[in-house]
Amino acid sequence: MKAVLAYSGGLDTSVCVKLLQEEYGYEVITVTVDVGLEEKELREAEQKAKSLNAKHYTINAKEEFCDYIFTAIKANATYEGYPLSTALARPLIAKKVVEVAKKENAQALAHGCTGKGNDQFRFEAVFRSLAPEMKIIAPIREMNFTRRESMEYAKKKNIPVEVTTEKPYSIDSNLWGRSIEGGVLEDPSIAPPEEIFEWTKITKKEPEIIEITFEKGVPTELNNEKLDKVELITKLNKIAGMHGIGRIDIIEDRILGIKSREVYECPAAEVLLLAHKSLEQLVLTRETIKFKEIVEAKWSELVYKGLWTEPLREALDVFIDKTQENVYGKVKVMLSDKKAMVIGRSSPYSLYSKEIISYDKKADNNKELEGLLKYHGLQASLHHAKK
Numbered sequence: 334m335k336a337v338l339a340y341s342g343g344l345d346t347s348v349c350v351k352l353l354q355e356e357y358g359y360e361v362i363t364v365t366v367d368v369g370l371e372e373k374e375l376r377e378a379e380q381k382a383k384s385l386n387a388k389h390y391t392i393n394a395k396e397e398f399c400d401y402i403f404t405a406i407k408a409n410a411t412y413e414g415y416p417l418s419t420a421l422a423r424p425l426i427a428k429k430v431v432e433v434a435k436k437e438n439a440q441a442l443a444h445g446c447t448g449k450g451n452d453q454f455r456f457e458a459v460f461r462s463l464a465p466e467m468k469i470i471a472p473i474r475e476m477n478f479t480r481r482e483s484m485e486y487a488k489k490k491n492i493p494v495e496v497t498t499e500k501p502y503s504i505d506s507n508l509w510g511r512s513i514e515g516g517v518l519e520d521p522s523i524a525p526p527e528e529i530f531e532w533t534k535i536t537k538k539e540p541e542i543i544e545i546t547f548e549k550g551v552p553t554e555l556n557n558e559k560l561d562k563v564e565l566i567t568k569l570n571k572i573a574g575m576h577g578i579g580r581i582d583i584i585e586d587r588i589l590g591i592k593s594r595e596v597y598e599c600p601a602a603e604v605l606l607l608a609h610k611s612l613e614q615l616v617l618t619r620e621t622i623k624f625k626e627i628v629e630a631k632w633s634e635l636v637y638k639g640l641w642t643e644p645l646r647e648a649l650d651v652f653i654d655k656t657q658e659n660v661y662g663k664v665k666v667m668l669s670d671k672k673a674m675v676i677g678r679s680s681p682y683s684l685y686s687k688e689i690i691s692y693d694k695k696a697d698n699n700k701e702l703e704g705l706l707k708y709h710g711l712q713a714s715l716h717h718a719k720k
Contacts, residue, residue, distance in 0.1 A: 334358065334359050334441065335360045335434075335437055335439035335441070336353050336357070336359035336362070336439060336440070336441040337362045337363075337364060337437060337439045337441070337443065338350065338362065338364065338387075339364060339366075339426055339443070339444045340363035340364055340382060340387075340389075340445075341365065341505070342382070344480075344484065345473050345478075345483055346444075346445035347381060347385065347487065347492050347493075347494055348445070348473065348483045348486050349444075349472045349473060350363065350382065350385040350387050351486075352476065353472060354385075354386070356472070357470060357472070361385075361387040361443075362387060362388045362434075362439065363378075363382040364390045364392065364429060364433050365378045365390070365392070366422075366425065366426040367392060367394060367395055368395060368425060369395055369398065369506065369563075369566075369567075370506065375391055379391055381493060390433050394425055395508060398421075398422060398425055398507065398508060399508065399563055399566065400562075401421050401422070402421065403551040403552075403562065404653075405417055405421055406550065406552070406606065407551065407609070407660075408629050408633065408649075409606055409609065409610050410629065410632060412634065412636075412637040413583060413585055414581060415581060415585060415595065415597060416509065416510060416602035416606060417509070417636055418507060418509040418511070418512065418599055419452070419507070419510070420451065420455065421507075422507045423452055423455035423456060423459075423639060424455060424458075424636075424639070424642070427459035427460055431459070431460060431463045434464060434467060435464070441467055441468040442464060442469050442470070444457075445471075445472070445473050446474060447473050447474055447478075448477065449591060450587070451587050451638075454639040455638075455639030457469055457471075458640055458641070458642060459641060462642035480501055480515060484501070500528075501515050501516045502515045502516050502518070502529060503515045508566050508567065508570075508601075509566070509601070509602050510579075510598060510602055511532055511597065511598040512596070513529045513596045513598075514593075518594055518596055519594065525582060529596065530580065531598070532570060532579065532598040533598045534575075535575070535671070537576055540667055540669035540670075541576065542666070542668075542676065543556055543569075543572065543604075543665070543668065544664070544665050544666075545664050546663050547608075547661060547664070548661055549657045550613075550656075550657030550660040552608075552609075553565075555568060567601075569601035570601040572600075573600035573601060573668055576671065576673075578600050578671055579598050579600030579602065579603045580596075580597070580598060581595075581599060581603075582594075582595075582596050583595055607673055607675060608664040608678075611678050612660055612664050612680060613625075615679075615683050615685055616659050616660055616661075616662065616680050616682045616683055616684060617656060617659075617684075618684065628649050628652055631645075632650075635649075659682035660682075661681060661682055662678060662680030662681070662683070663679050663680075665677035665678070
């Protein structure tokens, strides 16, 4: 029997390989999906999988993941202040795992999630939608391993892992962000140690102004240079990260209702979402913006909960795409000392009229306003008159 495992090369998924082989009796096939990993990480995952006697696939899905990211940008997608970096990648990873499983004629799909986290929902929702005939195995959850027990098991089975009791962090990264959990971070009163950060160490002291060009709601140019999707996000992660932009430290409500302390590094996400929203304020009508905020909240919640295959998410995509037809333009953003601030925006579809708004021009509708003002707040006036 074959089981295909979503494999990161980290502690839990490496432990899963051995558990699947020895406790469940499966031939294991590991799949590492590259959604923005370092070459070193990909090599190490492959080497580790092979050392554990697993057949291994490395799948380059960076371009495809950018399509997910660009959809999230159009949706201004965040959940409780989190730009959905890990949540956004999981459905794509799960999809690729299913594709390999069908190619290999496997009987089971596996992941390394615990029983407390969100990813078990994200993987399994896609697994069940795309391969309902296959068994799903979650060894860490089923064995109810703690982090320490996983480390002890790895040591006992000579599984090479970098996690130690001194640095027990669980780290996940992709093009859209980097998440860090565990260790001292589990105490929300303790400031995150500087050692956990990689993308947002301040190396540039002077303020920097960048310009982002959008077409139909997605970024196409950085500083008037046309870049492909992966390059644009990668480059912006580096530029914004040098200013310390993109650090997020929040108390997050997980799917199960557990409150967890989550720390993220999302430089490009913070800048692009800020710039995109600013451009929408220029080109969309007030009613569109207000209704779109409701849609954005629902879209983000569905993605956070792993319901990527939910028909409602697909239907909301159609509405969101419709709103982006005129979201063309340029946005200037100042990067400085952990802050990103929009300082200019322009668009051929701008609804802003300097002639109408300027205080140097006389108003030509004062008489009409007098009648309107008489009825503005009418019911509140009548309410207070009855007191």
